[in-house]
Amino acid sequence: xxxxxxxxxxxxxxxxxxxxxxxxxxxxxxxxxxxxxxxxxxxxxxxxxxxxxxxxxxxxxxxxxxxxxxxxxxxxxxxxxxxxxxxxxxxxxxxxxxxxxxxxxxxxxxxxxxxxxxxxxxxxxxxxxxxxxxxxxxxxxxxxxxxxxxxxxxxxxxxxxxxxxxxxxxxxxxxxxxxxxxxxxxxxxxxxxxxxxxxxxxxxxxxxxxxxxxxxxxxxxxxxxxxxxxxxxxxxxxxxxxxxxxxxxxxxxxxxxxxxxxxxxxxxxxxxxxxxxxxxxxxxxxxxxxxxxxxxxxxxxxxxxxxxxxxxxxxxxxxxxxxxxxxxxxxxxxxxxxxxxxxxxxxxxxxxxxxxxxxxxxxxxxxxxxxxxxxxxxxxxxxxxxxxxxxxxxxxxxxxxxxxxxxxxxxxxxxxxxxxxxxxxxxxxxxxxxxxxxxxxxxxxxxxxxxxxxxxxxxxxxxxxxxxxxxxxxxxxxxxxxxxxxxxxxxxxxxxxxxxxxxxxxxxxxxxxxxxxxxxxxxxxxxxxxxxxxxxxxxxxxxxxxxxxxxxxxxxxxxxxxxxxxxxxxxxxxxxxxxxxxxxxxxxxxxxxxxxxxxxxxxxxxxxxxxxxxxxxxxxxxxxxxxxxxxxxxxxxxxxxxxxxxxxxxxxxxx
Numbered sequence: 001x002x003x004x005x006x007x008x009x010x011x012x013x014x015x016x017x018x019x020x021x022x023x024x025x026x027x028x029x030x031x032x033x034x035x036x037x038x039x040x041x042x043x044x045x046x047x048x049x050x051x052x053x054x055x056x057x058x059x060x061x062x063x064x065x066x067x068x069x070x071x072x073x074x075x076x077x078x079x080x081x082x083x084x085x086x087x088x089x090x091x092x093x094x095x096x097x098x099x100x101x102x103x104x105x106x107x108x109x110x111x112x113x114x115x116x117x118x119x120x121x122x123x124x125x126x127x128x129x130x131x132x133x134x135x136x137x138x139x140x141x142x143x144x145x146x147x148x149x150x151x152x153x154x155x156x157x158x159x160x161x162x163x164x165x166x167x168x169x170x171x172x173x174x175x176x177x178x179x180x181x182x183x184x185x186x187x188x189x190x191x192x193x194x195x196x197x198x199x200x201x202x203x204x205x206x207x208x209x210x211x212x213x214x215x216x217x218x219x220x221x222x223x224x225x226x227x228x229x230x231x232x233x234x235x236x237x238x239x240x241x242x243x244x245x246x247x248x249x250x251x252x253x254x255x256x257x258x259x260x261x262x263x264x265x266x267x268x269x270x271x272x273x274x275x276x277x278x279x280x281x282x283x284x285x286x287x288x289x290x291x292x293x294x295x296x297x298x299x300x301x302x303x304x305x306x307x308x309x310x311x312x313x314x315x316x317x318x319x320x321x322x323x324x325x326x327x328x329x330x331x332x333x334x335x336x337x338x339x340x341x342x343x344x345x346x347x348x349x350x351x352x353x354x355x356x357x358x359x360x361x362x363x364x365x366x367x368x369x370x371x372x373x374x375x376x377x378x379x380x381x382x383x384x385x386x387x388x389x390x391x392x393x394x395x396x397x398x399x400x401x402x403x404x405x406x407x408x409x410x411x412x413x414x415x416x417x418x419x420x421x422x423x424x425x426x427x428x429x430x431x432x433x434x435x436x437x438x439x440x441x442x443x444x445x446x447x448x449x450x451x452x453x454x455x456x457x458x459x460x461x462x463x464x465x466x467x468x469x470x471x472x473x474x475x476x477x478x479x480x481x482x483x484x485x486x487x488x489x490x491x492x493x494x495x496x497x498x499x500x501x502x503x504x505x506x507x508x509x510x511x512x513x514x515x516x517x518x519x520x521x522x523x524x525x526x527x528x529x530x531x532x533x534x535x536x537x538x539x540x541x542x543x544x545x546x547x548x549x550x551x552x553x554x555x556x557x558x559x560x561x562x563x564x565x566x567x568x569x570x571x572x573x574x575x576x577x578x579x580x581x582x583x584x585x586x587x588x589x590x591x592x593x594x595x596x597x598x599x600x601x602x603x604x605x606x607x608x609x610x611x612x613x614x615x616x617x618x619x620x621x622x623x624x625x626x627x628x629x630x631x632x633x634x635x636x637x638x639x640x641x642x643x644x645x646x647x648x649x650x651x652x653x654x655x
Contacts, residue, residue, distance in 0.1 A: 005040065010033075012280065012282050012283065022277070024278050026247065026250075026279075027251060030287065033284075034249050035223070038221060043075050050218060053082045054217060055084065056221070058222045060087060064223060065090065068223070069083075072085070088195075099202050099209065102202060102207075124176075125138060125176070132167075141173075149197055150230070152230040156171075159173050197231065200231060200238070219243070220246050222247070222249065224249070225250030225270075226254055226264060226267045227250070229262050230263060248267070253300055254583070255267065264577075283311055288313060289591060290313040290317050290318070291320045292318070293587075296311055296583055298615055299586060299616055319591075321594070321595065321616075322594050322620060322622075324623070325596075325597050325622070325623055329365040332365070333368075336366065336594075336596065340353055350375070351535045351538070352551040354553050355555075357540075360388075362556060364501065367384060367539070368517060376535070376536040380545065388497065391498070392412065394476070397480070398511075398514075399515070400461050401468060401471050402515075404436065416457075431447050457479055496602070543581075545585065553593055554595075557596070558597040559608060564610065564612070
C-alpha cells in the first residue's frame with residue numbers, strides 16, 4: 001500500500017490497518033471513521049498479496065454493504081473484484097446456492113419475503129391446527145419462531161418469556177416449528193431466518209465440506225459487531241476458527257437493539273472468548289464539537305462499560321448543549337418549533353435538523369403542533385402517529401362513542417373481530433344504523449347472530465356517563481389490549497401509543513375540535529406527499545436515527561418513564577441500554593444539541609426529569625431560576641414549595 005494512502009489515516013486508524021492480524025476487537029466510537037478504517041484494512045491486505053476471494057467482509061444493512069463495497073472500489077479499482085462482501089443474508093444466499101443439497105434443498109430454492117412467509121404460515125397453521133389457549137395471528141407466531149432462531153433459544157423458552165399462564169402452548173410451538181420447517185423443505189423455500197440457520201448448519205460439524213468452508217476465508221471482518229445476535233455470532237466464530245484472523249468493529253456503547261435479539265455481551269466477552277485478542281480504540285471523533293462530545297462522555301460515566309473510552313473532538317469549540325424544561329407537552333412542542341425556526345433564520349436547513357425521541361408515543365403532541373404551524377416534516381422509520389393502524393382503531397372507537405351512527409367507524413371496529421369480514425360487517429351495520437344505544441338490547445335480542453359477534457366490544461362503546469378519554473381507556477384496557485397482544489408482536493409499544501392517544505384526547509373539552517385536529521393530521525399527510533423536494537424537518541426515534549447525523553439535534557421526552565423507558569426501570573441491563581440510547585441520540589449532533597424535559601409525561605401525569613440528567617448537568621446549560629426538579633423556584637412567605645404543591649400552583653396559573 002502506498003504510504004501516501006496510509007498518511008490519510010490518524011495514528012489509531014493506521015495501527016488497525018497495518019496490525020490487524022489474528023483476533024482483533026476495534027472499539028470504534030461514534031463518528032470515529034470506522035468505515036474508512038475497514039476499507040483501508042482491506043486495501044492493505046490486498047497490497048500484502050492476499051487474494052480478494054480470501055477476504056470476507058460482513059455488514060448488517062444493504063445500505064452499509066453498498067457503501068462499504070463502493071468505497072472499496074473507489075480506493076482499489078478493479079483490485080477489489082472478488083472480495084466476498086455484503087450482508088449476512090446476502091453471503092448466506094451466495095453460499096447456499098452452492099451447497100443447498102447438503103441442507104435438504106435444491107440450488108434453485110426460493111427466498112420468501114415477509115408476505116410470502118405470512119401466507120405460508122397461515123396455510124400451515126390451518127393444516128396443523130390452531131394454537132391452544134390463545135388466538136394468534138400468523139405474524140405473531142412467525143415473530144416468536146424468528147426470535148428463537150436468531151437467539152438460538154429453544155422455542156419453549158421464548159413462549160414462556162412472552163406469555164404468562166401457558167400450558168400446552170410451548171409444546172404446540174415446538175411441534176409446529178418442526179412441521180413448518182418440513183413444509184418449507186417440501187416447497188424448496190427458505191425465509192430470511194433459514195438462510196442463516198442453514199448457513200450455520202453448513203459450516204458446523206466435521207464433514208469435509210464444513211471444514212472446507214471454515215478454511216475458505218483467510219480474513220473475516222465484521223462491521224457493527226455490537227448489533228450481532230447469537231446466530232450470527234456462531235456463524236462468525238466458525239468461519240474464523242481455522243485461520244483465526246477475525247477483526248470485528250463495533251462500540252458497546254451503541255448496542256441498542258436488544259429487542260431484536262442483539263446481545264451486547266458478544267462484544268464485551270470477545271477478549272475472554274479469544275484470549276489472544278488485541279484491542280484497538282478509535283476515539284477521535286470527526287463529527288461533533290467538543291461541547292457535544294462532553295455530553296456524550298458524561299452520559300457514559302456511570303455506564304457499566306466493559307471498555308472505558310472517551311471520545312476526543314477533532315473539531316474546534318462550538319456552543320454548549322442546552323436543556324429546556326417546559327411545563328407541558330404543548331409548551332415543549334412550541335419551544336422546539338421556536339428553536340427550529342431560529343435555526344432556519346441562521347441558515348440551517350430543515351433537512352439538517354432532527355427531533356429525536358425514545359418511542360413514537362412521545363411524538364403525538366409534537367406532530368400536531370408541527371402540522372398546525374405548517375412546518376413540513378418527515379417521520380423516519382414508521383408512519384405518522386395518527387396514520388398508524390392502532391391509532392386509527394382508537395379514533396374509530398372514539399367516533400362511535402361520540403357519534404353512534406358513524407358507518408365508517410363501525411366498519412373499522414367490526415372488521416377487527418374474529419370471523420367478521422366485509423359481508424358480516426355490512427350485516428352488523430344494517431342492524432346498528434337503525435338503533436340507538438338506549439334500545440340496543442332489544443334490537444340485539446331480535447338479532448342473536450349480530451349480538452354474538454358484537455359482544456366483545458359493546459361494553460365500553462356505550463355511554464356510561466364518563467368522559468371520552470376515560471371511556472377510551474376502559475376500551476383499551478378491556479378487549480382492545482387483548483386484541484393487540486394476539487395480533488401484533490409489538491403489542492406493548494402499540495399499547496403505549498394508545499395510552500398517549502387517550503392522554504391527548506383528555507385535553508379536549510370540545511370533541512368537534514378533537515376530530516378536526518385529527519382530520520388536520522390526515523390532510524397534512526396528503527399535502528406532505530406533494531413536492532418531495534421541499535426541505536423537511538426530520539422526526540425520528542433514536543433507534544432509527546442510529547448511523548445518521550444532523551447539524552442540529554433536539555431530543556424530547558427526556559423524563560423518567562420515557563427515557564429511560566418505564567419498562568426498563570426494574571432491570572439494570574435494560575436501564576443500561578436506555579443510557580446507551582441517550583448516548584446514540586447525543587452523538588447524532590454535529591453543531592448544536594438541545595435536550596427537552598417537560599414536566600408532563602406521555603400519559604398526562606407529572607413526570608420526573610430523566611435520572612440521566614444528573615450525570616450530564618455539569619456540561620449543559622439549564623434555564624435560570626429552575627430548581628433540580630426542573631421547576632421554577634417559588635417561595636411563599638419565605639418557605640420554598642415542594643414539587644407537588646409547585647406543580648399544582650403552576651397549573652392553576654397556566655389555566
